[in-house]
Amino acid sequence: MRIAMIGTGYVGLVSGTCFSEFGIDVVCVDKDVRKIELLHENVMPIYEPGLDELVADNVKAGRLSFTTDLKAAVKDADAVFIAVGTPSRRGDGHADLSYVYAAAEEIADAMTGYTVVVTKSTVPVGTGDEVEAIIRKRRPDAQFDVVSNPEFLREGSAINDFMRPDRVVIGTESDKARAVMKQLYRVLYLIETPIVFTSRRTSELIKYAGNTFLATKITFINEIADLCEKVGANVHDVARGIGLDGRIGKKFLHPGPGYGGSCFPKDTLALVKTARDFGAPLRIIETVVDVNDKRKKAMAERVVAACGGSVLGKTVAVLGLTFKPNTDDMRDSPSLDIVPALVEAGAVVKAFDPEGMEEAKKMLSGITYCDDAYTTLAGADCLVIVTEWNEFRALNLSKVKAALKSPVVVDLRNVYDPVEMQEAGFTYISIGRP
Numbered sequence: 001m002r003i004a005m006i007g008t009g010y011v012g013l014v015s016g017t018c019f020s021e022f023g024i025d026v027v028c029v030d031k032d033v034r035k036i037e038l039l040h041e042n043v044m045p046i047y048e049p050g051l052d053e054l055v056a057d058n059v060k061a062g063r064l065s066f067t068t069d070l071k072a073a074v075k076d077a078d079a080v081f082i083a084v085g086t087p088s089r090r091g092d093g094h095a096d097l098s099y100v101y102a103a104a105e106e107i108a109d110a111m112t113g114y115t116v117v118v119t120k121s122t123v124p125v126g127t128g129d130e131v132e133a134i135i136r137k138r139r140p141d142a143q144f145d146v147v148s149n150p151e152f153l154r155e156g157s158a159i160n161d162f163m164r165p166d167r168v169v170i171g172t173e174s175d176k177a178r179a180v181m182k183q184l185y186r187v188l189y190l191i192e193t194p195i196v197f198t199s200r201r202t203s204e205l206i207k208y209a210g211n212t213f214l215a216t217k218i219t220f221i222n223e224i225a226d227l228c229e230k231v232g233a234n235v236h237d238v239a240r241g242i243g244l245d246g247r248i249g250k251k252f253l254h255p256g257p258g259y260g261g262s263c264f265p266k267d268t269l270a271l272v273k274t275a276r277d278f279g280a281p282l283r284i285i286e287t288v289v290d291v292n293d294k295r296k297k298a299m300a301e302r303v304v305a306a307c308g309g310s311v312l313g314k315t316v317a318v319l320g321l322t323f324k325p326n327t328d329d330m331r332d333s334p335s336l337d338i339v340p341a342l343v344e345a346g347a348v349v350k351a352f353d354p355e356g357m358e359e360a361k362k363m364l365s366g367i368t369y370c371d372d373a374y375t376t377l378a379g380a381d382c383l384v385i386v387t388e389w390n391e392f393r394a395l396n397l398s399k400v401k402a403a404l405k406s407p408v409v410v411d412l413r414n415v416y417d418p419v420e421m422q423e424a425g426f427t428y429i430s431i432g433r434p
């Protein structure tokens with residue numbers, strides 16, 4: 001089997017590399033010449049643990065290659081995956097499908113013989129129909145099927161999520177395409193991964209329904225955390241107490257500053273728009289979007305309150321800028337709301353993130369970037385933990401206390417124990433705990 005993967009972003013690069021690890025010949029294509037040059041030198045465009053080794057191994061084995069030449073890559077491929085970006089369209093929140101449609105046109109011009117065209121990018125319901133129409137229009141005689149095969153990988157554990165997924169979803173009405181997809185996922189069949197075969201439209205909706213459900217779960221526990229603070233309850237015990245009920249499940253009940261990242265904010269918004277367009281508004285998701293946006297903004301107020309009602313002229317040390325650990329991704333990170341609000345309120349902000357500094361510098365200005373955690377918090381009036389990188393979970397508390405001007409810690413990820421922090425002499429504010 002031979003596949004072409006169009007787009008070497010998160011989804012494309014990880015999926016392409018993992019397919020090659022499954023023994024399939026994979027050519028990854030990108031228009032960005034520099035990106036392809038760097039990939040040839042085994043320099044990854046994203047930070048993802050384990051990816052560089054996996055790429056190097058498969059390139060060495062001759063199963064994985066990178067090119068800017070889409071035509072050549074698509075020509076002999078049994079399947080062509082579209083894994084280009086579908087960002088939020090400026091102004092209306094709909095998914096911007098221009099990259100997907102442009103890829104469809106190029107694929108149409110390049111394919112030979114029967115080809116399965118697979119949308120891996122997160123695309124609204126009906127996009128597969130449009131991709132099919134675009135290809136059919138350019139190549140009325142071409143032999144092809146368009147399949148939906150959404151990706152559920154999480155940044156930071158993307159390789160494991162691809163290799164050992166909870167399920168694979170494949171949307172197609174064509175037996176021929178189903179046979180090709182089965183062959184591509186043969187390795188996962190062997191380890192008895194559930195494979196959900198369904199219609200293309202259903203498959204497209206599964207991806208959005210999954211992400212919006214998870215975003216709802218997080219938002220639910222975040223609101224329960226706020227209530228816990230008011231009534232003197234502990235949100236972690238609530239999460240455990242409800243999560244052990246198999247119908248609810250333990251995962252995605254960790255409270256925090258609000259969800260961010262490349263998927264949840266964009267996908268919740270896009271599904272809300274689609275649902276409105278089809279006259280079936282999703283009022284729960286609309287509320288989730290609103291509550292989460294307000295939550296991210298409200299986090300700065302917690303810091304201000306912890307600093308006695310004003311941060312004017314005070315130094316605030318921020319540890320963690322990325323939307324979650326083990327990534328350099330800053331997209332829709334809570335830090336993008338928190339830090340500017342603190343600066344606006346007159347704080348002097350010092351910040352450090354283990355992998356996200358380069359990206360952060362493009363998005364957050366007017367702050368001082370430091371080289372490590374302890375330099376960041378030296379002399380600060382308050383320490384704020386925004387992202388739960390492991391190295392921030394294991395800070396030397398006496399060293400932290402000695403370095404801070406006043407021992408105030410706002411822990412937006414609940415990585416420390418309130419009792420331990422109190423005993424260590426900190427004024428400690430976390431989320432949803434007495």
Ligand code: UDX
Nearest residue numbers: 151152153154155252253254256259260261263323324
């Ligand atoms: C998500 C989905 O998990 C994945 O299936 C999909 O394909 C892409 O979107 P990702 O954005 O990489 O993956 O991160 P994820 O680990 O799901 O976290 C998303 C956001 O939710 C982060 O901001 C994270 O901090 C937050 N979160 C997650 C919580 O606040 N609490 C939780 O319990 C879980």
